[in-house]
Amino acid sequence: MAAATDDAVMDDWAAAMAEQAETDQSTASGNTASSAAGPGPEPVPAPLPELHERGGEVQNPSLDMILDIPVTVSVELGRTKIQIRNLLQLAQGSVVELERLAGEPMDVLVNGYLIAQGEVVLVNDKFGIRLTDIISPAERAKKLR
Structure with missing residues (x-):
């Protein structure tokens, strides 16, 4: 019985080969250009959704x-x-000297990551920041390393 099963498997392999x-x-004698590119259909670029700019914002659904x-x-x-x-010696009225000089731009962080620098402004008795420099994505990636 095992010999019959082995013969059947060998016949299947022979047929497949x-x-x-x-x-x-048939591929070699038919179209040599398509055989050089390899088997299978031609690759098709994936469709990318259009981005629309509106008021400085990129809108994408x-x-x-x-x-x-x-x-x-x-x-x-x-x-x-x-x-x-x-x-531990600090008390009310103590002054802590910072590494930054007066007049230097402040760092603007989003979730702890530097994204811009700016200057402090006063708007309706509240502090604000006017952005003076936006950090490019390439510069941000360098700082992550």
Whole structure:
């Protein structure tokens, strides 16, 4: 019984190999340009949705679902390193010197990532920031490394 099963498997393999040889032969004698490109249909570029610019914003219907996600925007005045001993000695009225000079632009961070720099302005008795420089995506990627 095992010999009959082995013979049947060998016959299936022989038939498959013969069919493959016929296919290879017809491809080689038929169209050499399509055989050089490889088997299968020609690749078709995927359709990309059109982006429409409106008032400085890029509108894309597939982006609508993320437009309502809240992010934290913060403005960093400056930083410094201080020893715990000195930190514990701070009291009301103490002055902490920052590494940034007066007049330097402030960093604008979104979820902790630098995206722009700007200057502090006063609008209706509230602080605001006027953006003076937007960090390019390439520069942002460099800072992540």
